[in-house]
Amino acid sequence: MPGARARAASRTRGVRRWHLVAGALVLAAAAGASLFVGVTDLGPRDLVVGDDREAMVFLASRVPRLVAILLAGASMSVAGLIMQHLARNRFVAPSTAGTVESAMLGVVVATLLFTGASLVVKMAIAVAFALAGTAIFLALLRRITFRDVILVPLVGLMFGGVIRALTTFVAYRVDLLQTLSSWTTGDFSGVLRGRYELLWLAAVVAVIAYTYADRFTMAGMGRDLSVSLGLAYERTVNVGLAIVATVTGVTVVVVGAVPFLGLIVPNLVTMALGDNLRRALPLTALSGAAFVLACDVIGRTIRFPYEMPVGTVVGVVGSAIFLLLITRGRHRAR
Numbered sequence: 001m002p003g004a005r006a007r008a009a010s011r012t013r014g015v016r017r018w019h020l021v022a023g024a025l026v027l028a029a030a031a032g033a034s035l036f037v038g039v040t041d042l043g044p045r046d047l048v049v050g051d052d053r054e055a056m057v058f059l060a061s062r063v064p065r066l067v068a069i070l071l072a073g074a075s076m077s078v079a080g081l082i083m084q085h086l087a088r089n090r091f092v093a094p095s096t097a098g099t100v101e102s103a104m105l106g107v108v109v110a111t112l113l114f115t116g117a118s119l120v121v122k123m124a125i126a127v128a129f130a131l132a133g134t135a136i137f138l139a140l141l142r143r144i145t146f147r148d149v150i151l152v153p154l155v156g157l158m159f160g161g162v163i164r165a166l167t168t169f170v171a172y173r174v175d176l177l178q179t180l181s182s183w184t185t186g187d188f189s190g191v192l193r194g195r196y197e198l199l200w201l202a203a204v205v206a207v208i209a210y211t212y213a214d215r216f217t218m219a220g221m222g223r224d225l226s227v228s229l230g231l232a233y234e235r236t237v238n239v240g241l242a243i244v245a246t247v248t249g250v251t252v253v254v255v256g257a258v259p260f261l262g263l264i265v266p267n268l269v270t271m272a273l274g275d276n277l278r279r280a281l282p283l284t285a286l287s288g289a290a291f292v293l294a295c296d297v298i299g300r301t302i303r304f305p306y307e308m309p310v311g312t313v314v315g316v317v318g319s320a321i322f323l324l325l326i327t328r329g330r331h332r333a334r
Contacts (some may be wrong), residue, residue, distance in 0.1 A: 019109060021280055027290050031070065034060045034297050039305045050181035060193045068188055068196040069296050069310075070289040072251050072258065075202035077288025078209055078233055079247040079261020081270070083134075085277060086240045087141060090270070091153035093325070094134075094248045098160035100259075102133025103245075104183050105167040112174055119253060121219055127249035130287040133163060134241050150326060171201025185317035186251075186258035186311030188296055195254070202250045206285065209243050213278035220275060256290065258311050265291055267325055 035058070036043055042062070046054045074225025080093040087097070094100050110122040133255070137159055171180040182190075209216075215236045218226040223233050226237060251258065265288045273280045292310065295317060299308035 008316065020286065022288075023283070023286050027286060027293070030290070030293060031066055034069075034293060035066055037064065037297055037300055039307075052198055061191075064193045064196050065188050066193045066293075068255060069197055069292050070192045071196075071199040071203045071287040072186075072255055073261065073292030074285035075199070075206040075247045075288075076155055076258060076289075077246045077265040077284045078269060079207040079285050081266035081277065081280060082209055082216055083239050083244050083262065084266055084270075085216045086237055086244075087138065088220055088222065090267055091150065091263065092156060092268070093260070094130075095259045096153045096160070096242060096263060097156040098133045098163050099130050099137070099161040099244060099248045100130045100252060100257045101167065102165040103127070103130040104180070104257065105129050105133075105163055105170075105250045106249065107183055107253060108167055108180060110170050110177060111176060111179065112146075112170070119195075119198060123250055123253045126253050127245050129151065129248045130252075131241055131245035133159075134245055138237075138241070153325070166316065183256050184311075185254055185309045186256040187309040187312065188255055188309050189309070191255065198250050198254050202247045205243050205246045209240075210278070210281050212239055212243075213281055214235065215276065217277045220277075229251045256309075259315045261288060261292065264318050264321045268321075295318045300329055 015278040025268045038061075040054075040057050042054055042057060047058060076094070083093055083097060083099075084090055103182050104127040106126035107122055109129070110117055110125040114121055116123075137156055140155060140159065144151070144155065167180065168177070171177045216232060218229055218231045219233060219240070221229075226236075266284050269280050269284045269287055273283065292314065296310045299310050299313045302308060302313075
């Protein structure tokens with residue numbers, strides 16, 4: 001009991017502002033160093049004395065790639081944290097609730113029905129499918145009476161598996177399997193200037209999420225309790241769904257699916273800070289960006305000069321942490 005009280009007191013204190021500032025400075029230093037990691041031999045001195053080729057590689061490839069990594073990592077982690085509050089389960093995230101698979105189905109449908117459509121049109125259709133898929137998953141949860149902490153994400157994984165199978169079948173029938181692979185595995189190697197700017201929309205949506213942080217925290221207490229506290233529960237849930245669907249759809253269209261990101265980062269942060277969303281959101285965004293950046297650098301250096309997609313690296317690391325979290329959750333449940 002004294003240990004439990006100490007942990008509770010530690011969560012109440014939370015992180016202080018200087019912790020966030022220090023973390024942001026460390027992330028900025030790591031991000032700056034990552035700009036000079038890649039096949040093209042490029043260092044800070046080359047930017048000063050180099051020719052136009054070095055400058056073009058830096059501005060058209062390295063900088064857009066770094067910005068895309070930070071935006072995707074931060075926004076997907078925030079979306080995962082919101083999803084966990086709406087589903088009231090720590091193992092629910094866009095990648096374990098069918099949201100990512102629904103977005104991929106939306107992109108395939110957009111490619112099939114609107115050949116030659118712009119990236120914005122594909123993104124809008126992907127967001128609509130992600131929104132519908134997430135709403136169906138939450139409706140399924142309301143019908144489950146046995147709320148085992150592990151059963152809920154298993155239902156989500158099965159639901160996502162059905163949608164992924166349907167997506168693969170459609171892609172196979174219309175000869176889009178090779179195109180589909182670019183959305184199933186997150187990869188920043190193709191990010192260039194002019195092909196990542198939609199991710200700023202995900203960042204804007206993540207900032208909007210911060211303004212709803214207190215309402216999402218109340219919604220996480222359950223419908224009856226939050227309504228008794230004066231919360232417009234249905235409207236809050238709908239706003240949360242729209243945020244999660246928008247972030248997921250944009251990320252899938254621009255860089256592809258990044259598994260486990262919205263699951264493990266929010267869990268690790270809330271284990272340290274508790275369930276208050278307003279307190280956890282800034283560190284969740286910071287940690288998500290740092291995690292994806294670290295995985296991307298690993299993918300670029302582990303088989304240099306070849307490159308491993310960041311989705312593969314995140315999948316390996318994330319699955320190991322996911323298993324640890326499940327084991328920990330089971331242990332707590334006993």
